[in-house]
Amino acid sequence: KRTIVKRTAGDRLWLSTGSTEFAPNNRPFKYEVLEDEQAVGQAMFDELVSYAALTDRDITIILLGGRGAQAMYRIINKLAETSEIDGLLSRLNVFTQDALAPMRMNNSLSFVRDFERLLGPAFFQKVKSFTPMLTETDDIEAELISYLEKLESLGGIDIFFIGLGPEAEAASHVCYIKPDSGARYSDIAGIIPISASILEHHIGKFKVGGSEVSAEDEAECRNATHILTLGPAAILGAKLMPLAPEGRPIGVMLPNANGAVVTLFGLMSAGRVPAMINFTAGAANILAACKAA
Numbered sequence: 001k002r003t004i005v006k007r008t009a010g011d012r013l014w015l016s017t018g019s020t021e022f023a024p025n026n027r028p029f030k031y032e033v034l035e036d037e038q039a040v041g042q043a044m045f046d047e048l049v050s051y052a053a054l055t056d057r058d059i060t061i062i063l064l065g066g067r068g069a070q071a072m073y074r075i076i077n078k079l080a081e082t083s084e085i086d087g088l089l090s091r092l093n094v095f096t097q098d099a100l101a102p103m104r105m106n107n108s109l110s111f112v113r114d115f116e117r118l119l120g121p122a123f124f125q126k127v128k129s130f131t132p133m134l135t136e137t138d139d140i141e142a143e144l145i146s147y148l149e150k151l152e153s154l155g156g157i158d159i160f161f162i163g164l165g166p167e168a169e170a171a172s173h174v175c176y177i178k179p180d181s182g183a184r185y186s187d188i189a190g191i192i193p194i195s196a197s198i199l200e201h202h203i204g205k206f207k208v209g210g211s212e213v214s215a216e217d218e219a220e221c222r223n224a225t226h227i228l229t230l231g232p233a234a235i236l237g238a239k240l241m242p243l244a245p246e247g248r249p250i251g252v253m254l255p256n257a258n259g260a261v262v263t264l265f266g267l268m269s270a271g272r273v274p275a276m277i278n279f280t281a282g283a284a285n286i287l288a289a290c291k292a293a
Contacts (some may be wrong), residue, residue, distance in 0.1 A: 005146055011193050013141065017184040017232060041071025043163055051159060052088050058128060060093040062160045062230065065111055069161055070209075073118040080122040083093065087124040088101070093154050095147075097162070098229040099133035100165020100194065100202070100221065101140045107223040108213050110135070110207050117211065129154075133228045141191060145227050148189055160235055187231035194227045249273040251290055 007014050034040050051060055063069065079085045096111055103110055118123065124130055134143040151157065182192055183190065199222055209233045229270055252274045277289055 003225045004148060004188075006141075007184075007187075009029040009083055009144055012182050013191040014183060014187040014231060015145065015189045016184065016231075029052075037067045040068030041073075041075055041213050044068060044072040045075050048159060049085075049088065055246065058091045058154070059158045060154050060156065061164075062095050062097050062234070063115060064097045064156055065114060065122065070118055074114070076123060076284065079119040080120060080126060089123065090128060092127045093129045094127050094131070095151060095157075096132045097160075098227055099135045099275075100199075100247060101133075101135035101191075101226050101228055102137065103135045103220055103224050105132070105134065105136045107220055108211055108217045113210070114206065114211065135228070140226065140228060144189055144191065157234060160230075162235060167186060183232055183234050183275065185236065188233040190231050191230050193226050194224060197221070198227075200223060249275040251275050252276050 003017070007016065007228070035041060048059075048061065076085070080089060096115070099111055100109075105112060131147065135148050137143045181190075203213070203218060203221060205277050250273065266269065275289070277286055282291070
């Protein structure tokens, strides 16, 4: 069991499994733009099915609330009403990416209620487990740490369905990692103050999406003070998870650059053992090092 380290950055609290820092890598992010949200949802579903075909073990996934993901949820909802993907669903340990806090878990404006509406009751009856971030508590920090410990006990994240959308000041909506957020590559989760404008957007999105919102639920939502979210290390760990089971070594042969450092810490945060390979050592020595690892 790894020790979780707490660190404050202004009015934000970040949790990590280590103290390593990295310089940011500012190279452009390469991505593919699909035709529409339905195409994004289908691509996400296909990714899940393809990944499941590569392993016979249980799979841990992180849900988010973006429109592309909503399209995927509608696909899954329809299939969950049949027996077509029962084998896949029975292997899924499902976690949520974020949550507004403090808030009652049965508030119609909580992310969990939205997932229930989109994915349908059959999905939640068939998955192996569902673990949301608990927000109906006086100690959201302790609950978030408990959530991270359960995530680790299951071997970490296999697939992290993240939201990537442009925002003001060149920010992106990835785990609330904004300019001046204080987030580091080593941070696995954070507790971040939330603004009234974001709450307004959140409430409006739910109403447009068809959620029935009571005056009581809306008032409670407007009084939420923080967003709980997974952080950069969770993304990095998920990217590298398929390469080896937890605790097993993974060979790393990369040039002496930021990407190598990010990969190194991503592996460590995911509970893998990075085995560094010197590409200048020659074929025979590299093969010997791989066998030793």
